[in-house]
Amino acid sequence: xxxxxxxxxxxxxxxxxxxxxxxxxxxxxxxxxxxxxxxxxxxxxxxxxxxxxxxxxxxxxxxxxxxxxxxxxxxxxxxxxxxxxxxxxxxxxxxxxxxxxxxxxxxxxxxxxxxxxxxxxxxxxxxxxxxxxxxxxxxxxxxxxxxxxxxxxxxxxxxxxxxxxxxxxxxxxxxxxxxxxxxxxxxxxxxxxxxxxxxxxxxxxxxxxxxxxxxxxxxxxxxxxxxxxxxxxxxxxxxxxxxxxxxxxxxxxxxxxxxxxxxxxxxxxxxxxxxxxxxxxxxxxxxxxxxxxxxxxxxxxxxxxxxxxxxxxxxxxxxxx
Amino acid sequence: xxxxxxxxxxxxxxxxxxxxxxxxxxxxxxxxxxxxxxxxxxxxxxxxxxxxxxxxxxxxxxxxxxxxxxxxxxxxxxxxxxxxxxxxxxxxxxxxxxxxxxxxxxxxxxxxxxxxxxxxxxxxxxxxxxxxxxxxxxxxxxxxxxxxxxxxxxxxxxxxxxxxxxxxxxxxxxxxxxxxxxxxxxxxxxxxxxxxxxxxxxxxxxxxxxxxxxxxxxxxxxxxxxxxxxxxxxxxxxxxxxxxxxxxxxxxxxxxxxxxxxxxxxxxxxxxxxxxxxxxxxxxxxxxxxxxxxxxxxxxxxxxxxxxxxxxxxxxxxxxx
Numbered sequence: 001x002x003x004x005x006x007x008x009x010x011x012x013x014x015x016x017x018x019x020x021x022x023x024x025x026x027x028x029x030x031x032x033x034x035x036x037x038x039x040x041x042x043x044x045x046x047x048x049x050x051x052x053x054x055x056x057x058x059x060x061x062x063x064x065x066x067x068x069x070x071x072x073x074x075x076x077x078x079x080x081x082x083x084x085x086x087x088x089x090x091x092x093x094x095x096x097x098x099x100x101x102x103x104x105x106x107x108x109x110x111x112x113x114x115x116x117x118x119x120x121x122x123x124x125x126x127x128x129x130x131x132x133x134x135x136x137x138x139x140x141x142x143x144x145x146x147x148x149x150x151x152x153x154x155x156x157x158x159x160x161x162x163x164x165x166x167x168x169x170x171x172x173x174x175x176x177x178x179x180x181x182x183x184x185x186x187x188x189x190x191x192x193x194x195x196x197x198x199x200x201x202x203x204x205x206x207x208x209x210x211x212x213x214x215x216x217x218x219x220x221x222x223x224x225x226x227x228x229x230x231x232x233x234x235x236x237x238x239x240x241x242x243x244x245x246x247x248x249x250x251x252x253x254x255x256x257x258x259x260x261x262x263x264x265x266x267x268x269x270x271x272x273x274x275x276x277x278x279x280x281x282x283x284x285x286x287x288x289x290x291x292x293x294x295x296x297x298x299x300x301x302x303x304x305x306x307x308x309x310x311x312x313x314x315x316x317x318x319x320x321x
Numbered sequence: 322x323x324x325x326x327x328x329x330x331x332x333x334x335x336x337x338x339x340x341x342x343x344x345x346x347x348x349x350x351x352x353x354x355x356x357x358x359x360x361x362x363x364x365x366x367x368x369x370x371x372x373x374x375x376x377x378x379x380x381x382x383x384x385x386x387x388x389x390x391x392x393x394x395x396x397x398x399x400x401x402x403x404x405x406x407x408x409x410x411x412x413x414x415x416x417x418x419x420x421x422x423x424x425x426x427x428x429x430x431x432x433x434x435x436x437x438x439x440x441x442x443x444x445x446x447x448x449x450x451x452x453x454x455x456x457x458x459x460x461x462x463x464x465x466x467x468x469x470x471x472x473x474x475x476x477x478x479x480x481x482x483x484x485x486x487x488x489x490x491x492x493x494x495x496x497x498x499x500x501x502x503x504x505x506x507x508x509x510x511x512x513x514x515x516x517x518x519x520x521x522x523x524x525x526x527x528x529x530x531x532x533x534x535x536x537x538x539x540x541x542x543x544x545x546x547x548x549x550x551x552x553x554x555x556x557x558x559x560x561x562x563x564x565x566x567x568x569x570x571x572x573x574x575x576x577x578x579x580x581x582x583x584x585x586x587x588x589x590x591x592x593x594x595x596x597x598x599x600x601x602x603x604x605x606x607x608x609x610x611x612x613x614x615x616x617x618x619x620x621x622x623x624x625x626x627x628x629x630x631x632x633x634x635x636x637x638x639x640x641x642x
Binding site: 261 | 396405406408454455469471472476478479480482483484485486488489490491492493498500501502503566567570573574577578579580582608609610611612613
């Protein structure tokens with residue numbers, strides 16, 4: 001019989017779900033609001049209902065499902081199925097979510113993993129990771145998530161909190177990060193902090209076409225920075241370049257750590273296109289050592305928003321092997 | 322029959338060799354000058370002679386040996402048995418050293434690995450790694466070598482150049498490293514650079530008891546810095562603290578990368594003792610995030626100079642399994 005796997009990407013805003021066959025071909029997908037402000041029971045009911053709807057849409061029932069993969073924000077006790085301290089899912093923290101969800105879904109096996117790790121596995125399995133065994137992955141959004149594939153396997157670590165490269169420090173005692181550390185890569189190069197650095201520069205009086213955006217909208221988005229950079233604004237170009245340089249340093253550091261053959265960037269920020277990618281490559285060449293030539297490829301992700309549900313299903317499939 | 326393994330630690334100054342039984346009990350050890358200034362053939366003859374002497378000292382012959390492990394400085398094509406660009410072994414670079422050495426040793430299997438990785442494996446197998454599955458390792462000498470154990474296995478990467486954490490960048494566009502990069506951890510926190518930072522401060526006119534050392538000896542060593550720090554000199558204390566802080570940041574970064582349960586420091590610098598270890602721990606607590614409590618243990622290595630030969634023998638043993 002053909003095995004069926006469900007992949008779930010639990011975010012603070014939406015629950016996304018996909019139903020897949022044993023070749024990880026997508027049969028159906030659904031999404032629904034998480035309602036993160038509600039009680040844990042409500043959120044878990046929402047997840048269960050979204051999964052059931054997805055299975056129904058695929059013309060199947062819960063008994064047809066072999067296993068479910070669930071990508072969640074962390075930090076978490078992933079091996080125990082418990083989110084520990086996800087800032088945007090406060091009511092779910094320290095709740096036995098895997099156990100409760102399994103109880104609502106006929107006791108099905110649920111594999112629990114970090115959301116960025118799951119997206120990394122998705123890209124590795126059917127996206128930008130084709131043809132290689134060693135890959136690093138960064139997803140650039142409000143924060144910077146990351147994942148590492150070593151010899152074909154996702155690096156998870158003893159509790160599942162490996163590959164939090166957004167929280168590696170690249171400036172000792174630098175900018176304050178939401179995690180409480182100073183100088184994290186995320187505190188400089190995430191979409192939120194790229195926008196924030198632009199706001200700081202504009203409000204400090206630096207000349208820029210972004211000033212009008214800020215005056216009109218009361219904010220500057222990361223997309224604004226990239227758009228004004230494309231239009232030739234000098235400040236926006238500098239902010240874009242700084243972000244690219246920080247990301248290039250993350251590439252240097254992950255190369256010297258796990259030796260990936262490909263480094264894949266994903267997330268909302270990659271909509272910027274070549275003005276971001278080409279500058280990351282440029283700064284990588286500037287910063288990498290000259291002891292020996294490196295052959296790592298830096299590229300953008302291929303799967304868009306589906307990476308999470310595909311990776312979660314791939315994880316469920318791998319669990320049963 | 323009891324299997325016999327030989328572990329070799331090839332340094333720029335000495336070749337160290339150990340002969341071990343199948344439980345990695347040391348039967349005999351030898352060492353000899355590398356003669357790094359000589360031709361590759363001479364160096365390889367020196368290695369072969371040192372190994373043969375060691376086996377003879379153990380009352381055995383080359384036919385008794387199951388496999389040989391060899392730890393070498395990098396970067397190298399470890400999987401191919403070729404050193405690529407080791408600055409202190411210029412004549413050995415791009416020479417098929419594994420093949421040539423095997424030819425001189427009855428065609429024995431030789432496993433080739435980075436010297437810091439091998440020392441890491443040695444500590445993990447019979448030293449400071451007891452009772453854990455996930456470990457990070459830093460060896461503090463002229464440079465900073467490192468190794469990572471993930472779920473009981475050495476992280477090597479596709480060509481064996483993983484875990485070069487001394488060359489991760491912690492200050493974009495910072496101090497120039499011998500590798501050609503700027504802002505590497507090694508450019509701040511190695512023994513050589515700790516000493517160099519002290520020389521820079523003294524020659525810039527900062528008051529310190531190290532000034533007399535510099536005037537008398539024409540140099541300041543890392544040991545001088547720690548000795549003067551213990552004696553209460555303010556500049557020496559500041560330089561020591563800065564080194565400890567950089568090393569603590571390496572600990573934060575490797576924790577967020579590979580989630581080790583223990584981080585082990587080795588190499589000449591650990592002779593400094595508690596004034597170094599306690600300050601690394603202090604700065605780790607200062608820099609680590611507050612999202613969740615971390616339980617990583619930071620400690621010094623247990624095996625001293627034997628870590629390399631034990632790790633190399635452990636690698637040879639693992640290869641045959």
